[in-house]
Amino acid sequence: MATGENKYSDSELVARIRGGERELFSVLADRYKGMLYRTCMGYLHNSDEAADLTQEIFLQAYLSLSGFRGDSSLSTWFYRIAVNAALNRIRQYRRSPFLNTNGSISKGQGKDAGQAEAEIPDFDDPETILIRDEHRIWLGKLLDTLPDSQRTALVLSKYDELSQKEIAEIMETTESAVEALLIRAKRNLRERIGAGLQKKNQKERRKK
Amino acid sequence: MECKSCRENLEAYRRGDLPEGMITRVKSHLLLCRDCDDINRLEILADRIIDSAGEALPGSLSTGAIMEYISKHAASGTERPGRVYSIIRPLLLAGSVAAALFAGILIGDLYTGNARLQPEPEELSLLNDSELEQVFSLSDE
Numbered sequence A: 001m002a003t004g005e006n007k008y009s010d011s012e013l014v015a016r017i018r019g020g021e022r023e024l025f026s027v028l029a030d031r032y033k034g035m036l037y038r039t040c041m042g043y044l045h046n047s048d049e050a051a052d053l054t055q056e057i058f059l060q061a062y063l064s065l066s067g068f069r070g071d072s073s074l075s076t077w078f079y080r081i082a083v084n085a086a087l088n089r090i091r092q093y094r095r096s097p098f099l100n101t102n103g104s105i106s107k108g109q110g111k112d113a114g115q116a117e118a119e120i121p122d123f124d125d126p127e128t129i130l131i132r133d134e135h136r137i138w139l140g141k142l143l144d145t146l147p148d149s150q151r152t153a154l155v156l157s158k159y160d161e162l163s164q165k166e167i168a169e170i171m172e173t174t175e176s177a178v179e180a181l182l183i184r185a186k187r188n189l190r191e192r193i194g195a196g197l198q199k200k201n202q203k204e205r206r207k208k
Numbered sequence B: 001m002e003c004k005s006c007r008e009n010l011e012a013y014r015r016g017d018l019p020e021g022m023i024t025r026v027k028s029h030l031l032l033c034r035d036c037d038d039i040n041r042l043e044i045l046a047d048r049i050i051d052s053a054g055e056a057l058p059g060s061l062s063t064g065a066i067m068e069y070i071s072k073h074a075a076s077g078t079e080r081p082g083r084v085y086s087i088i089r090p091l092l093l094a095g096s097v098a099a100a101l102f103a104g105i106l107i108g109d110l111y112t113g114n115a116r117l118q119p120e121p122e123e124l125s126l127l128n129d130s131e132l133e134q135v136f137s138l139s140d141e
Helices: A003-007 A010-018 A022-044 A047-063 A074-095 A111-117 A133-144 A148-158 A164-171 A175-207 B003-008 B010-015 B020-032 B034-051 B063-074 B083-117 B122-126 B129-139
Strands: none
Touching: A010 A022, A010 A074, A022 A047, A022 A074, A022 A133, A022 A148, A022 B063, A047 A074, A047 B063, A074 A148, A074 A164, A133 A148, A133 A175, A133 B034, A148 A164, A148 A175, A164 A175, A175 B034, B003 B010, B003 B020, B003 B034, B010 B020, B010 B034, B020 B034
């Protein structure tokens, strides 16, 4: 990919790609792959599955680029495709759990399903602990207990570090609605963590 | 300080966004309350997991690999239809629904029409309207 193409704005690139220079889509892929991969990790918590989904998102975007009207920014458009693709993938995993290779998606949705499965991992010193797969699986299952809208708001806020305004645009809702979703999501997670800890402590007491 | 209040302020405490007095209160509570301290540490762990999510892109996400994936799968598929199709499609759907309704009404009407053309039952054919009039004229006498 020639470095010259990097100076073009998103809208210029889209116009040229639509005009027949399809190979320029690689510039968009390079520009947005990191962003979309992080979003997918927020939903799937598995590197291989997130990479696989990111490729599919780019394919969808490539095939439907003629449908991009320019009402929103290209990044917003990419995020919308990513959120829909990720939620569809999660629903697919819930229907067929064997597809979810690392087990990070609960078989059912809702606090009871996740709470039963999201066992608290080791956390003696969270600052220095080496992040392992079991930690990602724990967080994945925890996030899986949230309703889709709360989860999406939280992923876009924490993984993609987007502002409430940007999240509202992606989710096609208001900023105050996003704020409410984030408050509820964080409260729900805190409650689940608290419940998980209680369960862990009870288990330890029984062992003694 | 109550646990509920402490937990609600943990995120702000970690970011350093609390006033000095509140920081001291949260800190003191965390030293005394094991449950709140555990929750704080788990939330720190969650933040670390999130921060590490996009640290290194896997090899399958090189730009070349993405474009190869697109070439492989887009060759068999077609581009999504453009704006003209997105206008025609709903019109075609509406037309199909209208045609189905019209066909249903037509068939129903034909069925009812056929029912009217059926020969009248034998019993009714024995009745003669003109004879009925004669009965009335007899009754006048």
